[in-house]
Amino acid sequence: MDVQDRVRGCLLGGAIGDALGAPIEFQSLREIRKHHGQEGISGYVATWRGTTGLVTDDTQMTLFTIEGLTRRTDADGVAVTDVREAYLRWLDTQEHKAPPPADRPYRTGALREEGWLYSRRAPGNACLSGLHHPFPGPSPLGTPGPVNPGSKGCGTVMRSAPFGLTAPYDPRAAFELSAACAQITHGHPTGYLAAGAFAAIVARLMTGEPLETAVHHALDLLAGHPRHEETSDALRAALALAAGGEPTPERIESLGGAWVAEEALAIGVYCALAEPSPERALLLSVNHSGDSDSTGSVCGNLVGALRGADALPAAFLRPLEGRDTIERLAAALL
Structure with missing residues (x-):
């Protein structure tokens, strides 16, 4: 599998997971099963706008992360400024x-000119x-x-996969730049260290x-x-959970609701580990009580980077909003 296929897979997979989870993001598992059956959703359902395949801020911000990174120089300080802009x-x-x-x-x-993003x-x-506050620069990692x-x-976490795509042979650099850029909006160490860990994982998968x-x-980083x-x-909880037992929404919920960074990362990792099928992993990652679009996005990034774009279900790719833009930005990263 070549690098191009992994980059495309990571970005398209993340957008698919985002679009799958968006309509049920604020629903409990009980509500999801009430409306869609015991297995939950099995594909795209209409969003709050009455259309299927629409992405959320998760994919929007991921695309702008890419645009910022494609302007970066060798100086990390300039790269953080470019991403913030x-x-x-x-x-x-x-x-x-x-x-x-x-x-x-x-x-x-160019991205700001695309009307569908508004x-x-x-x-x-x-x-x-966070973007309405001045940003003097990131603090040392591990401090607020x-x-x-x-x-x-x-x-x-949901916007940070591109940091791993731009540094596939340097996971430490991906970790540090992702964590620094996460501080643009979130200053809690867990919030930005989880983003760094996610980028490092993606870099390794590449x-x-x-x-x-x-x-x-x-974990070593x-x-x-x-x-x-x-x-x-x-x-560690995600690894232990994936090591035994059939994957279920109830097992996912033992990892939390994913409204915070470390839980979203853990759930995305668990689903990608527990289900070898890309389609089943994506569906598992959204059918739970909690932040379904973010866990779908994280899982999709991981599955796509691991298995490539050709492994993603064609039925999920065809109606996906913004696909042409995602493909264009994937090419720009390369």
């Missing part, structure tokens, strides 16, 4: 109905509020960041490493930073 362009898509005038330095970029898709409060220092929402091995290497315990414990 890309997130400010995403913020415009949440606060305007069409591209606003390019009257500020950050308002230059749609508010239940963005996280910390992502929104300068913006929203108490927030560890999953808005860090080289063909098995997922379980990649997670163990991410985490151990080098203060206040890693919540993220490390969540990943």
